Amino acid sequence: MNYLDLDINLNEDDIALRQSAHRFAKEVMRPIAKELDEMTPEQVIAKDSPFWTFMKKAYELGYHKIYIPDTYGGLDLTPLQQAIIMEELAWGSVGLTVGLGVAGFFAFGGTLTGEDYLVDNFVTPFCECTDASIVGCWGITEPDHGSDTVMPGHPIFSDPNIKGQCRAKLDGDEYVINGQKAAWVSMGTVATHCFLFCQMDPSMGFAGSGIFTIPLDLPGVSKGAPLNKIGQRDLNQGEIFFDNVRVPKDCLIVGPEAYEVFLETTLSLTTASMGLYSIGIARAAMEEALEYAKNRIQGGKPLIEYPNVQMKLFEMFRKVETTRLMSRAAWNYNMNNTESAEEYSIIAKVHGTQSAYEVAHEAIQIFGGNGLSKEYLIEKLFRDARAMLIEDGSNDTLAISAGHKFIQTYPRMNDLT
Secondary structure (H helix, E strand, O other): OOOOOOOOOOOHHHHHHHHHHHHHHHHHHHHHHHHHHOOOHHHHOOOOOHHHHHHHHHHHOOHHHOOOOHHHOOOOOOHHHHHHHHHHHHHHOHHHHHHHHHHOHHHHHHHOOOOHHHHHHHHHHHHHOOOOOOOEEEEOOEOOEOHHHHOOOOHHHHOOOOOOOEEEEEEOOEEEEEEEEOOOOEOOOOOOEEEEEEEOOHHHHHHHEEEEEEEOOOOOEEEOOOOOOOOOOOOOEOOEEEEEEEEEHHHEEEOOOOHHHHHHHHHHHHHHHHHHHHHHHHHHHHHHHHHHHHHOEEOOEEHHHOHHHHHHHHHHHHHHHHHHHHHHHHHHHHHOOOOOOHHHHHHHHHHHHHHHHHHHHHHHHHHHHHHHOOOOHHHHHHHHHHHHOOOOOOHHHHHHHHHHHHHHHOOOOOOOO
16 A cells, blocks of 8 residues: 555545555455455345445444535545545455445435435434445436436437336325336345436436435335346345335435436536546556566566566556546545536546556456466456446446537636636
8 A cells, every 4th residue: 555645735634544444445345355256146245244244344434424524424524535535445345335335325415405304314314324224226227228327418318209217206295106227226236225316207308307315115116136247246236126116205306407417416426436446446456466577487587577567567557646636636626616527527437447447457467377367366356347347337428428518618717818
């Protein structure tokens, strides 16, 4: 962990938080993530699984409420401190870090409105939870809709011909929800609550959607089997079904009248988070490659002495550091401004996840055949990094969305005349 942080304004508290998070990532997350990677999806979420050991320890330390403002019972952290912790946790396991972040987003959504019902019933109980008995999920992706659900502002987003597969209809003082969320809902099969995105006015396309915070023990809610996948196997994912599920009107966070703005604000944080996670996994892959190159003897000398290996390691280093700079900047800006700049968060996500994948790919090349063996951590890091190119929005689709936003808003600058 003894890397040089170019932020010369880090104080003692920042450094102490980084050390504490790194210690937790190294001593708790790394070994548990490795164990979970070898399990079936059903074994990962079983009651006696080490997954729950991780979750409970993370909750005890308060990492589950890293997004929650301290005024609602969250941690009293600066945006920089949040970024530092997220990087270190992702160094331990990006899958577990994503799961932990998703677990609290339903409560974070409640803080964006501050409505008493949402705070009293969801935010406060979650912040007070220390045993991981309250776990959220983010229900947005659907069987026929993935990254197209995260394109606010793009013309396709308002196309009335595109119908959502999960819909809510007002009936008196309740909303009735019907439909399905896809197998890619992170924490979907273990969640007690859902940050649910569903269509309310189909004539507006996806722009006519709303966001609810709802408990998942309501009549009519059911879940599918946990998803079996190649990467981030320590992250639970699975389907959620809604069959005439009735929820109070107070569970609605935002409706079609402000959905696009609210979604853009939310995505400005989640995509920047993925950039921050990317630093951790890229750094982990780089460090594995560096250590291996120092000790592996080929042609009578350590790999580290070959110029081409030194060049590969420098390229890894460059990508880690540029990802840190971009991701922290996007996170800090969007945490401190009411008018979000989502295109910069998308840069953080796309650049960061692509960099993480490339670093892990080149690290395997340095390992040679050993890099393909499950004996070495780099094999898992590569699979986990590959998943990030699709996770939280496919990089291809996000680039289309950000490209449209870019040509509409650039340049974003103060009046220089």
